Amino acid sequence: MELLDRYLQAIEFWLPKRQRQDIIAELSEDLRSQIEDKETELGRKLEDAEVEAVLKRCGSPLAVASRYRSQQYLIGPTLFPIYRFVLAVSLIGCVVPRFLIWIAFLLVDPAHRGYLHMENLWATVLYFAFFTTLIFAILERSGVKLQGLDTWSPRKLPPVRDPNRISRFGSLFEIAAAVVFNVWFVSIFWPGPAIDFYGVRITIAPVWQVFFWSFLFLAAANVAIAVVNLFRPYWTPRRASLRLLFDGIGAGLFCGLLKAHLLVGISASSIPAAKAIELTNLINTWIARMLPWAIVTMLVMLSFDVYRIIRLRCVHLPGSSIGPAVKDLSSPMVNGN
């Protein structure tokens, strides 16, 4: 019976402490009864191989012991989808922008990519994953009830999303913001040899004229699109392409502006001349260093524009699963306006 005792000892190790003796006594009784019945049937003692077969049929010690424990999990099935979503968003938010900016620095300004410390990225990812898991495990353990789990109602659920619909509030906000910003932009940055800005005289390179009029034209174009969006609140392929074109031009102009070393000089009664030169160079350098960040931001913005066009085009393909089906046939998108 040595094999049986070893088997029971192995099971005992994994059992809950309070029930150990009780469970082992009962299991031992069952297995001994099985062995004795076989011995009676065969009329002899069982050999080790036969006892081994009985025990193997019973299952591995860990598997047998696990059946006596209630099912345990770190994060339960209710919280798990939220945990997975939060983890994915935090990890993507942590890794992707950093990686894109690192690539942009490599391409545009390799000398200054060092301060992004890519080697720390994995440590950051681990911290994010660890703390997210820890917080959710504590929530699970403390039995926190999710708000709305019991009090939900179909009426409180968000309306069905139509990604091609443009929010009227968004269009109005865009128009208002553009008007306010452009009035301020024109009043302060009207092209000339110098700009007086709160007592500081800023001398700007002549190339600023090109940027100024281009930005003004773009702003007018974007306001025009926003006005059309306000009255026809569905994206159409044509309008989405125009938005991509204007955003592309704007992105190119903005990146060019950062590299143009526009600032020629600063003068103010309170700043000594040498200090003003130093400050001018410093500002130009830091503006140029923003280029990789700007490139990434612009690329993200343009990729949204491109995705919008792809989605709109796919809606018209038979059997396409991208984007929702056009439900409202009276919407301008169908007419291609």
Place this chain on the structure above:
Amino acid sequence: MSQSNGNHDLFENLRLELRRGCLSLAVLSQLRTERYGYTLRKALAEQGLEIDEGTLYPLLRRLESQGLLTSAWREEEKRNKRFYRLSPEGKLMLKQLGAEWQRINSSLNGIL
């Protein structure tokens, strides 16, 4: 070959799922009279319902913790054995589950 293995695994999973609920009912029904684990297993096996010890004993403990069974250690044939029987709540539950089983069985007979 792998698809056949996949089908076999799927069948095994579904079969286990199907059996799981039935086993509680079968065990409760056999404990109208007092039995200990090994004789209970033998009684079920004789009626065509094999159940291994790794499944039966945790199930007995669960049913006992739910108040459906009572148990007591007693010596029989010079060995200590744990005897189980239905509690009054267990008897009521067996009656209700038996009726539910009959309903499901007759519905499924009609469906299948």
